[in-house]
Amino acid sequence: MTRQGVAAAIDAALFDDLMARYAAMFGRDETPWRIWSAANAPAALDRHDVVLSDGEATGDLIDRVVAADAVLIESEREGGRWIDTVRSPMGTWVLDVRADDDTPHSAAFVAVLRAALSLHFPAHDALCIARAWLPGATAWPNDFARFPQVRHAALVPPGQTAQPFAPCPPDLGLYAVMPSAAWIETLVPLAVPTVQLRFKSGDADAVKHEVARAAKAAKGSQSRLFINDHWRVAIDHHAACGGDSGIYGIHLGQEDLDDADLDAIRASGLRLGVSTHGYAEMLRVAAISPSYLALGAIFPTTTKVMPTQPQGMGRFQSYVALMQPVIPSLVGIGGVNAGNMGEVLAVGVGSAAVVRAITEASDVPAAVAGLNALFA
Numbered sequence: 001m002t003r004q005g006v007a008a009a010i011d012a013a014l015f016d017d018l019m020a021r022y023a024a025m026f027g028r029d030e031t032p033w034r035i036w037s038a039a040n041a042p043a044a045l046d047r048h049d050v051v052l053s054d055g056e057a058t059g060d061l062i063d064r065v066v067a068a069d070a071v072l073i074e075s076e077r078e079g080g081r082w083i084d085t086v087r088s089p090m091g092t093w094v095l096d097v098r099a100d101d102d103t104p105h106s107a108a109f110v111a112v113l114r115a116a117l118s119l120h121f122p123a124h125d126a127l128c129i130a131r132a133w134l135p136g137a138t139a140w141p142n143d144f145a146r147f148p149q150v151r152h153a154a155l156v157p158p159g160q161t162a163q164p165f166a167p168c169p170p171d172l173g174l175y176a177v178m179p180s181a182a183w184i185e186t187l188v189p190l191a192v193p194t195v196q197l198r199f200k201s202g203d204a205d206a207v208k209h210e211v212a213r214a215a216k217a218a219k220g221s222q223s224r225l226f227i228n229d230h231w232r233v234a235i236d237h238h239a240a241c242g243g244d245s246g247i248y249g250i251h252l253g254q255e256d257l258d259d260a261d262l263d264a265i266r267a268s269g270l271r272l273g274v275s276t277h278g279y280a281e282m283l284r285v286a287a288i289s290p291s292y293l294a295l296g297a298i299f300p301t302t303t304k305v306m307p308t309q310p311q312g313m314g315r316f317q318s319y320v321a322l323m324q325p326v327i328p329s330l331v332g333i334g335g336v337n338a339g340n341m342g343e344v345l346a347v348g349v350g351s352a353a354v355v356r357a358i359t360e361a362s363d364v365p366a367a368v369a370g371l372n373a374l375f376a
């Protein structure tokens with residue numbers, strides 16, 4: 001068996017066609033991926049191997065996959081739906097999707113799965129793409145109804161619908177993510193339409209002070225203030241001010257969602273924005289109907305350690321095409337600056353977030369004016 005081969009039935013012509021169509025858009029993994037059926041999986045696996053199991057895999061196979069940092073996809077039929085468990089070094093996802101046929105891993109499915117992996121999509125996102133692919137199509141999927149629902153790591157129980165959060169306008173405009181309330185005080189008079197306090201500290205009193213100071217700066221202004229991470233402090237301060245605090249919303253990362261009281265945030269009337277880094281995360285968050293989605297990181301960034309490689313403009317475009325009809329308020333994030341913001345906005349989003357484009361500017365008012373002008 002060579003590195004080039006696959007040991008699961010594959011539509012080779014479809015795979016070749018997809019790589020020819022989309023490699024320039026998404027990039028191409030130079031190491032070929034191998035797709036195995038559980039019965040044919042070799043003893044020695046590596047990180048570019050995927051094993052497909054029709055039903056629950058044996059404990060021995062799971063152990064081999066985990067030890068090799070490989071990928072295992074277990075697919076079980078439940079009524080008219082496929083329940084796919086994706087195990088990879090990036091964690092375990094359980095996804096639920098309407099079945100197109102009675103074959104868990106058709107030759108076309110394997111072709112699209114292998115193509116998505118070869119285009120640098122992580123395994124859980126590659127599975128989403130393969131399941132959403134319209135049979136016989138070559139166009140990249142953007143029909144939200146065909147994509148899976150998230151079961152494991154779900155924020156809403158299967159079959160239930162969450163009450164939506166208060167909406168945001170689709171054009172949040174220039175979105176400045178700042179490390180301190182002092183920066184918020186600087187930017188509000190410069191007519192930055194959306195600002196975020198991203199204050200990192202384990203000192204509870206310092207957090208309360210920064211949130212209150214930032215809220216005071218934004219109150220009565222045209223700037224919408226989001227508080228990153230410190231949702232409880234934001235809710236309490238907002239309530240103490242009788243709902244007129246200057247705080248517009250809360251922003252959470254994926255790692256914060258499991259611990260946050262989403263019902264309390266919703267009941268407060270504050271908006272909720274959430275960072276996402278790919279298909280599975282977007283599908284997970286869409287179930288709670290947030291006020292906006294942040295999509296990225298589009299470009300390399302040094303302001304935060306990212307769980308995935310930079311998405312690039314190709315992925316960003318595909319995410320916007322899928323999510324904009326569902327959540328109209330979208331924000332491009334990650335490495336955005338004056339030089340590339342026009343490219344981001346040309347995709348059709350109404351907002352882009354910046355950090356260093358402002359914090360490292362030699363003339364902050366001039367930098368803000370230039371960035372704001374890009375939205376005119």
